[in-house]
Amino acid sequence: MNEQEKNDIFDLGSEPMGEDFNPFDEDDALNDGASNNTSADTPVTQEPKIDTSASEGAKVVVSTLEASTSTDVEINSDTKTAAPKVEPKPEPKEADKAQQENVDKPPVFEYAGATENIDDTSKTFDELRIEKSTDFPELEDGKRVSWTVEYGKITKSVPDPKGTSIGKMKSDIETSKEFEDSLKKRGADKNPTCKIKPRVTAQSKGESAYKGVFPNLEEAEAAGKVISIVPAKDGKVYEIRNTEMGKFVTPVSGGDLLSDVRAGFIPALPRIPMYVMMQVITLFRHYARQGNEREALVNLYFDKKERTFIVDVPEQTVTKVSVNSSTNDAYANDRYIHYMDIHSHNSMKAYFSGTDDSDERATRLYSVIGRIDKYFPDIKTRISNGGKFMEIDPAEVFERISGPIPDDWKERVRFKEEDYEIRSGKAG
Numbered sequence: 136m137n138e139q140e141k142n143d144i145f146d147l148g149s150e151p152m153g154e155d156f157n158p159f160d161e162d163d164a165l166n167d168g169a170s171n172n173t174s175a176d177t178p179v180t181q182e183p184k185i186d187t188s189a190s191e192g193a194k195v196v197v198s199t200l201e202a203s204t205s206t207d208v209e210i211n212s213d214t215k216t217a218a219p220k221v222e223p224k225p226e227p228k229e230a231d232k233a234q235q236e237n238v239d240k241p242p243v244f245e246y247a248g249a250t251e252n253i254d255d256t257s258k259t260f261d262e263l264r265i266e267k268s269t270d271f272p273e274l275e276d277g278k279r280v281s282w283t284v285e286y287g288k289i290t291k292s293v294p295d296p297k298g299t300s301i302g303k304m305k306s307d308i309e310t311s312k313e314f315e316d317s318l319k320k321r322g323a324d325k326n327p328t329c330k331i332k333p334r335v336t337a338q339s340k341g342e343s344a345y346k347g348v349f350p351n352l353e354e355a356e357a358a359g360k361v362i363s364i365v366p367a368k369d370g371k372v373y374e375i376r377n378t379e380m381g382k383f384v385t386p387v388s389g390g391d392l393l394s395d396v397r398a399g400f401i402p403a404l405p406r407i408p409m410y411v412m413m414q415v416i417t418l419f420r421h422y423a424r425q426g427n428e429r430e431a432l433v434n435l436y437f438d439k440k441e442r443t444f445i446v447d448v449p450e451q452t453v454t455k456v457s458v459n460s461s462t463n464d465a466y467a468n469d470r471y472i473h474y475m476d477i478h479s480h481n482s483m484k485a486y487f488s489g490t491d492d493s494d495e496r497a498t499r500l501y502s503v504i505g506r507i508d509k510y511f512p513d514i515k516t517r518i519s520n521g522g523k524f525m526e527i528d529p530a531e532v533f534e535r536i537s538g539p540i541p542d543d544w545k546e547r548v549r550f551k552e553e554d555y556e557i558r559s560g561k562a563g
Contacts, residue, residue: 234309236326237309237326237327237329238306238309240326240328240329241253241254241256241329242256242284242301242305242328242329242330242331243328243329243330243331244263244267244331245330245331245332246267246271246274246332246333247271247361247378247497247498248345248361248376248377248378248379249270249345249346249361249362250344250345251344251345252344253301253331256300256301256302256305257300257301257302258300258301259296259297259298259299259300259301260282260293260296260297260299260301260304260331260333261277261296261297263301263331263333264277264280264282264296264333265277267333270346270362270521271497271521272496272521272522273335273496273497273522274333274335277296277297279335279336280296280333280334280335280336281293281296281333281334281336282296282331282332282333282334283332283334284304284305284308284329284330284331284332285329285330285332286305286308286309286314286327286328286329286330287314287317287318287323287324287327288317288320288323289308289311289313289314289317291304291308301331305329308329334467335462335497336461336462345360345361345362346360346361346362346363346364347360347362347363347364348363348364348365349363349364349365350365350366351365352365352367352396355375359377360377361376361377361378362374362375362376362521363375363376363377364387365396367396368396369396371386371387371396372386372387373385373386373387373396373398374386374387374520374521374523375396376498376520376521378403378498379403379404379439379472380402380403380404380437380472380474380499380500381400381401381402381403381404382400382401382403383400383498383518383519383520383521384396384397384398384399384400384401384520385398385518385520385521385523385524385525386398386523387523398525399518399525399527399531400500400518400525400527400531400532402531402532404437404472404474405442406532406533406534407435407444407475407532407533407534408444408534409533409534409536411435411444411446412533412534414446415433415446415477415504416504416507416512418431418433418448419431419479419481419504419507419512420507422453422479422481423479423481423482423507423508427455428455428481428482429453429454429455429481430453430454430455430456430457430458430478430479430480430481431448431451431453431458431478431479432448432449432451432453432458432460432476432477432478432479433446433447433448433449433476433477433478434446434447434449434462434463434466434473434475434476434477435447435473435474435475435476435477436466436471436472436473436474437471437472437474438470438471439469439470439471439472440470444474445466445471447463447465447466449461449462449463450463455481457490458478473497473499474499474500475499475500475501475502475532476495476499476500476501476502477501477502477503477504478491478502478503478504479503479504479505479507480503480504480505480506480507481505481507481508482505482506482507482508483505483506484505484506484513485503485504485505485506485512485513485514485515486503486505486515487501487503487515487517487524491503492524495519495524496519496521496522497519498518498519498520498521499518499519500516500517500518500519500532501516501517501518501519502514502515502516502517502529503515514529514533515529516528516529516531516532516533
């Protein structure tokens with residue numbers, strides 16, 4: 136092979152080597168030369184640039200240019216790994232806050248004017264009934280007691296009081312779509328109270344935040360409790376129950392001599408109108424004239440909105456000596472006060488029987504009308520203060536028979552002189 140052929144084989148199109156060529160030069164020089172000859176279409180990777188201006192140590196910023204697109208990635212200078220960005224924790228929504236407040240808020244026992252938080256929601260509704268029957272004896276018979284839960288706009292009955300816990304019932308309502316939708320309605324209470332309400336559903340002729348013992352009547356009235364135990368100067372201790380109907384006062388047992396307390400009933404409502412009593416007597420006479428005499432029962436309600444009394448004749452099965460009835464659901468709300476039960480004894484005398492004593496245990500008024508066959512029948516009235524009875528004068532709650540008297544009638548009635556002296560206290 137001649138010299139020319141050798142040159143042709145080893146010449147790859149590069150420039151002839153100069154005399155100053157040194158194969159051991161630094162790679163940086165070669166790299167510098169290569170960078171100067173890079174075309175615009177060739178991707179370029181630059182060495183990382185150190186940013187020492189950051190306060191938390193140097194950071195390495197790697198810039199990659201490819202097809203006119205750049206991406207900056209922030210790398211921690213110590214670990215050479217990407218530092219994750221921490222997103223701020225979002226604030227809870229208003230709806231979530233309201234929901235949590237409802238969950239945290241305890242349910243409330245509400246009955247006969249008494250209100251008390253239920254701290255132990257693991258107990259069943261029937262266990263609560265047994266606990267409260269000490270103060271409300273009408274709740275003793277579980278078969279006659281039903282329960283409702285009022286939670287905002289939602290009202291639910293309790294089909295199984297013995298097997299259902301209060302907390303479970305409350306939670307089921309809170310997590311229901313019906314409850315959630317009710318809170319979204321305009322004007323709705325966003326933090327309602329869960330009210331647990333018992334109701335005596337059948338009649339067969341009931342603290343604590345709402346109960347306290349006080350040394351005198353003044354302190355009891357100032358405390359505003361539903362049930363107050365107060366010793367009196369007559370040597371007895373009285374139980375006083377404040378209701379929308381008025382104050383029920385009955386003796387309990389002996390105590391210190393502290394205050395004057397009169398047993399009886401102090402009405403807070405108007406007297407029952409005479410025409411109402413006449414309607415009731417007329418109804419009783421109707422069933423006393425059917426050949427075989429029958430008793431009958433009416434329930435008297437007070438409408439707080441209209442400020443009037445309502446006579447309700449409930450569904451009932453009667454005999455000559457008994458009445459078995461149920462209450463009317465139409466009046467089972469806060470608008471109406473169940474004020475008095477009145478039953479008849481047809482031609483028998485008016486008295487309260489042992490059956491009446493076992494049936495009339497709810498705190499209200501009770502009347503019995505006997506000798507319906509007479510022109511003016513007999514009537515007896517009593518109060519039941521949590522199952523403790525006391526007869527009162529019917530005139531305290533019923534309108535008296537009265538009317539205007541012409542002056543000339545009164546002018547025709549004169550007293551004898553000795554009678555006048557006796558009346559005036561001048562007689563020797």
